[in-house]
Amino acid sequence: MPLSEHEQRMLEQMERALYAEDPKFATALEGSGLRTYTRRRVYQAIAGFLVGIALLMAGMVAQWIWISVVGFLVMLGCAVLVVTGWRKAPRGGAPRGPMGAAGRRGPVRQRRSMMDRIEQRWQRRRDEQGR
Template identity: 80%
Template sequence: MPLSEHEQRMLEQMERALYAEDPKFATALEGSGLRTYTRRRVYQAAAGFLVGIGLLMAGVMIPDQIWISLVGFVVMLGCAVLAVTGWRKAPKPGDRPAAQGAAGGPAGRQPRQKRSMMNRIEDRWQRRRDEQGH
């Protein structure tokens, strides 16, 4: 459901206030750092998957060393899970995932500080709604 014009303006005001208050944090919310992080994570998982295949093959070729194959399988499975979860969490190039950036972005903030900022934003939002009589 698209936002109304009033909601769009309110959102733009909140974005401008966020950029004015903490530009570094606002930039982290844009998602470019998150995209890079998830892409790197998927590449690392793919490399780990190849290492797991190598261990699996080595365990099959070396007699009486089946445990190497088991370790290779576990490495492959773990890396496949990491790659799939990283791929699903990766934002699309045109998206602006503010909620995802706040939760997992490399902003370097303490959770208490994020919450207090969110509380301030919510308080401002509530004040504006009250001023307009909604």
């Protein structure tokens, strides 16, 4: 349900007030930190995997087995980091917070009922102000 113009203005005013009062806290609430960190970690692991392939190939060409083993271990470690990082990465529409992916069914119902209560309160306030 989209916000009305009045609601959007009120929300923008609250955001500006929050940024003016405590900019550090407001930036922390933006929530892109975990997503950016996880994405960066996955990219670093992919780059490490490619370095592992290069070490493996270089060890095979130079016929130094220990370099190939190191390259394989680097590849294996980076593959584990990619898989775990990919699973932990927050989805675009996923709820943020401590609940994460586990136990979504129960809290979603509670959130909907909470949102309904908030919307009802908002409508009552708007009706009272309109009188």
